[in-house]
Amino acid sequence: MMMSHIKIVRIPILPMYMVNAHLIVGPDGCILVDAGVPGSEHKIERALAKERLTFKDIKLIVVTHAHVDHAGSAAVLREKSGAPILAHEGDAKHFSRETPMTFCPTGWVSRLFIKTPFIFQPYVPFEADIQVTRQSVISLDRYGIPGKIRHTPGHTAGSISVELESNQALVGDLVASGILLGGLSEPHVRYVRLLKMTLTWLRVN
Ligand SMILES: [Zn+2]
Numbered sequence: 001m002m003m004s005h006i007k008i009v010r011i012p013i014l015p016m017y018m019v020n021a022h023l024i025v026g027p028d029g030c031i032l033v034d035a036g037v038p039g040s041e042h043k044i045e046r047a048l049a050k051e052r053l054t055f056k057d058i059k060l061i062v063v064t065h066a067h068v069d070h071a072g073s074a075a076v077l078r079e080k081s082g083a084p085i086l087a088h089e090g091d092a093k094h095f096s097r098e099t100p101m102t103f104c105p106t107g108w109v110s111r112l113f114i115k116t117p118f119i120f121q122p123y124v125p126f127e128a129d130i131q132v133t134r135q136s137v138i139s140l141d142r143y144g145i146p147g148k149i150r151h152t153p154g155h156t157a158g159s160i161s162v163e164l165e166s167n168q169a170l171v172g173d174l175v176a177s178g179i180l181l182g183g184l185s186e187p188h189v190r191y192v193r194l195l196k197m198t199l200t201w202l203r204v205n
Helices: 041-050 074-081 089-095 108-113 186-203
Strands: 007-012 020-026 029-033 058-062 085-088 130-132 147-151 160-164 169-171
Touching (some): 007 041, 020 041, 041 074, 058 074, 085 089, 089 130
Parallel strands (some): 029 058, 058 085, 085 130
Antiparallel strands (some): 007 020, 020 029, 147 160, 160 169
């Protein structure tokens, strides 16, 4: 599959790029990576419209982890699009709101974010339709996107990342709070640095 057919659209959810969702637009529709805070569906609808797409063109909703700024509108968007939600089992009890989510602010962005009212918003609970288990890697080929979903725990137990064959990566949050949990090995830290670089690339494209 030609990578030139893939376009990544950033959807700013909060000002100053504190929180973003992304659309990966392929030839047969698109994948939404993260769903923003509750009420983000209008912003996402506008971003879709700019690409001449509607909610119905969303083939998959990837929720990178259970924090409200990434999972907040997932249930509503599933209803509007009919697309399945893909998420990791490690955060399942948070998606269903059985267990309250914790925050571990390590960078200035998250310290700022934790001061906003958004963080305390409850969101509509949901269960993932496609649950990523343990270390399993999920191919996105069937959605027309050459790439994979990989488990990248650290920020939360169930954090996942999207890696495209073009070596671009989309991760929910780069704050490596896993360091505080003692969960990051040195190669993992290098990996996070690489992801930061690719995200910077995404910002200018
Ligand atoms: Zn987070």
